[in-house]
Amino acid sequence: MLYNTGCQKQLDIKPHDTVESDQALKTSKDVQGVLIGAYTAAGLRNLYGGRLQATTDFLADDGDFSYFGTFSEYTELNDKKITINNAFVEGVWDDGYNAIGVCNTVLANLNLVDEANKKRVEGEAKFLRGMTYFDLARAFGRAWNDTNGSPATNLAVPLVLTPTTTIPGIQKVKRNTVAEIYAQAIADLTTAETNLEVGKSVYASSSAASAVLARIYLTQEKFDLAEAEATKIIDAGDFTLVKNFTEEFQKPAQATHVFNSTEDIFAIQISNQSGFNALNEVYASSDFSGRGETYINQQHLDRYEPGDDRANEFTDDPFTTKFNNTFGNVITIRLAEIYLIRAEARVRKATPNLIGAAADINMVRNRAKLGNTTAVTKDALFAAVKKERRVELPFEGFRLGDLKRYTESTHSIDGDGNPVQTFQWNSPKLIFPIPKRERDANPNLTQNEGYQ
């Protein structure tokens, strides 16, 4: 009775640790804060924090490494026997759409952003969204060059371009085609390329957008376009290869945050305060905060020519040391890849530029303290690019895309690393299933071939 009147307002307790939606988006600064939130979403453990790279590399691997760990999700991927419950595959999907949702929130509130920042904010959000859509389409859909169907008919992932803000607003969307998703990615990245500035940045830049566009065009075998995008980055001269290969990857004990190297075009920023480096978790030895469960096999070490500086990137055990800094950035795009994209485009385009291609390959080789490539013919140079990608970019999330682009095969391995079963590049087993949880929640999603 004493408390009767005073208590009505006592029932109105607001959250202290979080902000209510109706208070969260009121100013230009609020929207820019959510844009930073989009980077944190893109950097989630299951996405560019490292699991997107690791899950696809594990699925593509043909015995370059063996996984002796307790994450059955990685074991399934390495065995090319993904189950529809695979939590890491589900994580790629969930965190992918989380990041897309945050980007959509930013884009839907662009009207609040002051004119000085509007184009930049739009560009950065579209960069993250475009890159994420491209990677989701590759992981969950058939490859662009898969002739079993076509990009115009093969299903990728649903295209969602507006944020969900209410429960009635939750849509049970259908999967869009590979072509539709690629088109959206290209549209987003083109806007980003236009809106953003060329050059170095810890955030998305025009150069980073050009890089992802180069990846997309290469995948679509539009080699002229791919070369042009790569050339934009290289010719601007903002980025240079780090002198010694091993210095490109941040080493402990750099406990404090280190920003991008001269070579990094885009990296997920990790510090001792925020972010999670999932590549450190899966690849580093336990001496460097990793789980020490991914053992590099001789097969991989044999890929390095004598004198290749990149062979020094392994410990005796052997583990790769690329990700030894548990608080190190996860490098998503770096200049060496751009040279190799351009080299491949120059080799494979209608009118090949073999000398230019060799020069690009040599940029990467010379940095690794190797001499120039001896390849001269188109075929030999194409082979050289393929080989170079396997020693320059391993464990960085490129192998599955490369395998499919090159129409190669892979195989699962036994405990000693011997082949067990071969999988062609277009095998349904090399495509992620639509996660069971997602299909339970949304029956409109069809499952990929080979999964229930």
Next chain:
Amino acid sequence: MKKNLLTILLLFSCISFGLAQNRIITGKVTDQKDGSPLPGVSVTVKGITGTGTQTDISGSYKLSVPGAAKVLVFGFVGYKSLEVSIKGDVVNAQIEPDSKQLTEVVVVGYGTQSRRSLTGSVSKIKGADIENIPVPSLESAIQGRTPGVYIQAQNGKLGQGIQVRIRGASSVSAGNQPLYVVDGLPITVNDFSTNGASTNPLVDLNQNDIESIDILKDASASAIYGSRASNGVVLITTKKGKAGDTKITYNQYYGFSKPTREREFFNAEQYVTALRAAGIAGGYSNTSIEARLKRYAAGSDDYKTYKVNTDWEKEITQHAPVQNYNLVLSGGNDKTKFYISGTYNNQKGFLIGNAINQYSLRTNVSNQANKWLEVGANLSVSRTKNYRLDNDNQFSTPMQVAALSPITPVIDPRTGLTSGALDPVSGLPNSDFPIYFNPLLNAQNSFFNTTDYRNLGNVYAQVKLLPSLSFRSEVGVDILNSGEDSFSGSLTARNSGTPNGFGFNSSVTSVNFNTNNFLQFIKDIGKSNINVVGGMTYQRQQNDLNSITGRQFPSDAYKKLISAADITAATSSTTAYSLLSYFARANYKFDEKYLLSLSGRVDGSSRFGANHRYGFFPAGSIGWIVSEEGFMKKQQLISELKLRASYGITGNSEIGNFPSRGLFTEFGYAGVAGARPTQLPNPNLKWETTAQSDLGLDIGFFNGRLSGQFDVYLKKTKDLLLNVQIPATSGFTTITENLGKLQNKGFELQIDSKNIVGKEVTWSTSFNFSVNRNKITDLKGQVITGAGDAVNRAVEGQPLGVFYTVEFAGADPANGDALYYKNTDLGNGKRDRATTNDYNQATPVVVGNPNPKFIAGLNNTVSYKGFDFSFLLQEVNGDQIYNGGGQYMSVGFNNGADNQTIDQLKSWKKPGDITMVPEARLFGGNGISPSSRFLDDGSYLRLKNIILGYNFPKSVLAKIKLQSLRIYAQATNLATWTKYKGWDPELNSDAFSGNITQNYDFYAAPQAKTITFGINVGF
């Protein structure tokens, strides 16, 4: 003690005091049984209302009566009322206990009631039954003692969370634990643990201070607690002083504990032999297998002769003494009563590094200030330090030592240090020896301590406004400060991932304020008795948390965060909720035969949006005391017979404090602040409600020698507060929505028998039995999975937490592959029973149930001369357990070189072998996926408690000047009978357990078997 309680009760109620004086009668009321004075007996004048008093502490009374008064009536709960003619100025009375009455007094919400006039379903446990039982928390002590209450400790680590389900789980996503109320104050039961395993805030309560535990089970009893009553209400009443000489009692016990069971693993010879075979089958060369074995054997060839044969399970157990000292002073006079107790409890766990250390003090005081005012205070302070272990899902938790190879020596001969401490070559902690991180290193080089400081107290005043109307106001506060302090040294790097030490420190201050203000009206009008309670209550709880995480210590000698060069996280946060409620209850009794009770509560909660902030929770019940009817008086067999029926609505809002709001959360990006949406708003979120009906029968035979209580109930929950899975394409994966229905129905019985009631020998037996059937009736087709392999599910048409996975069919006789039943739905309720070795081709089905078919308890108490003997048997029957650790420990090395359980010796070896154990293939993945392979019978029967005591006779006590002296020996969990192959069938993995994940074993520590010897002295 019972009389004492009644005294307090009567002091609270209204007895009219004298008005018109004609003459003064004095007298004394004594107990016919032993002549002891009875305080609190009501003395009234027959035929004249408004005149009466009650006896004081010495049983005496003084009453002014009108001249017309002829007869005095003496009344006392539990005694036959007595009429005595007034002859002279002194009227003494001897009243006798009424064995026909259901004499027990039960505590109900905002009051007490005699069992006789109770129409709801309430179970009572006397404090005396759980005194001096060496368990860390009181729930363990009441296990098996009462029907309808299923208590399951998570595992044998000290101070762990304990799961209590009263009449089944009523919710899928919201809380399923009952509401705990201590002396009228709902207490804080939040789990503030941050290490992935829950702690139990009830460990801060001292069992020896408890007078009674009353468990409100049906809606009639519990609905007065409204929105928090769906899971039942546990009312804990602490001991109060009793008028008379100050009593001093001292209790002490000492003992030790051991694990109840061990699980058998391969020895060195079996391990080496089996791993070699599995290596070959897994495609490994001899060289690589021998290299692997040599690595596990600390680089020695000793494994070839099985010279080192380490029993790792022994290495992680320690001598585990338990000691408890308790001193109590209680007494008072007719105005003031007090109870003071102090306890020191020190218990080591049988797992290395585990201990609990506790001091507590309690002071309960009451004072009858004048004729119309009584005031009092109940206060306790305690300090509990819990030396904790990592959760079950960590390599560093002691039980995961089972994964280590028996060929690995405890001490690495190369370094003279614990295996895994330092690599002889690099000088850094070993990264690939032993097979996994050695938990012994954690015990030696790290700690994780939780310290609770708790202040639980309330003050009250009770004002008698009119003879039949009183007002009571209670203000209480429960302040819990729980701090965690941990450090992991450099030798734990392989586990902590930090080479130079890792530290964490946190502090939560939880302040839980509560006030109850209510009127009570009690009046007899003719044959009618009316008892009405009504008032309001307000509660607000706020938790403030700070924590710091750091790494990079100069050396292992530096253990506090002041020495950490790198502070990687520091945070503070606050959360709060409030509840404003109005309640009322009316009990009506006519002619001692017909009972009616109505109650209602309006709850307003800060957790819900403005649209649905208030909820109304009504209940009603009726009772008929058949044995009071004239037609029952003719027979002798049935001495008591009461029929009860109740129906009511209760609620549940245990869903976190802000589930209805749309939220944005801050996330930092390398030093730059950002935010992103983390929760969709649900302004329509409302209470989860449970409608419960209960039919009960109380019956007594042979003047109460044999009595029984039977209840059947049906609990239907709707508008489940569900964490609903939504398409991730929305940017979110779950929302909290009111969706779905579930029900519990069941049957409970309790039978008490006084088998022998003699001067020298007494023997009584108490038996309880309960059946609960849980069923999810509507989830709108959703399937919700639990943590840990997702084998526990919430599925429509099935009990909550049902094991839903692929059905295992044994090993393929042809090639040793794990086979699974396809179980493809063929329609007509038929399934394809063909088998497949492709796991993805098999459809998951319901393969088991973690909910028991029934639970039961049997308690026997025998006394002979000075000896007392009692034992309690507890049974849980018909549940299954899923061994989540089986994918590592029981798969023939298919998931790694973990040591294997002994059943793996039966693996498929050659074509034609018929076995349920597929071929052992090192890292072969054969049969490791979740399936019914890892399911086991979880039934058990346990000798929960057995006590033998001896009370020294008065003749001896007189010589040594003591009031009483008893010595005893006691054992808890002395014997367990079960078919479960694991450590102990009473379990829930502390890393995964939840509403849905039940009976999921994952290296869960077994329960403790504790033997103690004690003494009780009265001065």
